[in-house]
Amino acid sequence: MGSNHIGSLALAFVEGRLPSLEHERVELHLASCGICRAEVEDLRHLADALSAAPRALAALASRRAPNWPSVRSKIAAAPRMRDYRHDPGMRPAFGLALIVILAMASASLFVSPIQGSAFAASGPALAVIRTPAGLTGLTDAPGGATAAAAGSTATLVLGHDQTPAPIPTVRQP
Structure with missing residues (x-):
């Protein structure tokens, strides 16, 4: 103690x-x-x-x-869900759905988007720098700081634009 x-x-x-x-x-x-x-x-x-x-x-x-037998009998008496996977009548419907899906997927591989449509404008915009001498470079930043810093008279054309716009000049301190 x-x-x-x-x-x-x-x-x-x-x-x-x-x-x-x-x-x-x-x-x-x-x-x-x-x-x-x-x-x-x-x-x-x-x-x-x-x-x-x-x-x-x-x-x-x-x-x-004592309650378990009544519970088990209620479970056994409950209606079963229908299994459509093994139903012979559903096989043609599944086959037709598969053919439609494959046809749409293969058609999307061969069809190109139309210029100027809503589909063409919804993609990501690539900035392409064009100068009078031709294509000088690509940039993913809309602003084209590389060409503007060099002092060129480049224009910026985005992937979904039809009209070129002048690149704003960037002054470095």
């Missing part, structure tokens, strides 16, 4: 595993120490609950067991 409390002897006391001399010493201590008395009381409640647990579980299982 170190530090004026019974400590680890409390559980042995509740379970009745202490020798008689040690048991009497713990009882004397419990008469004067409220902290240890509360700990022993908590351990008694816990021990009682644990000893009653197997009976409570058995009662719970016996209450649920």
Whole structure:
């Protein structure tokens, strides 16, 4: 009984595993120490609950067991979902859908977008720098800072534009 409390002897006391001399010493201590008395009381409640647990579980299982046959019969009586994968009448419909999808996919490979249509303008814009001498470079930044810094009279044409626009000049400090 170190530090004026019974400590680890409390559980042995509740379970009745202490020798008689040690048991009497713990009882004397419990008469004067409220902290240890509360700990022993908590351990008694816990021990009682644990000893009653197997009976409570058995009662719970016996209450649920009679209901299982009725649950199983309701599950068995429930209508089954129809499986269309193995239905011979659906095979032509699946085949036709597959042919339509393949035809659309192959047609999209061979058809080019029409210039000036909404489809052509919806793609990403590539900036092409054109000078009087011809094509000088490509840039993905609409602003063409490389050609403008060189002082050329380049024009910027975006991939979906039809009219060239002058590149703004960039002055470096």
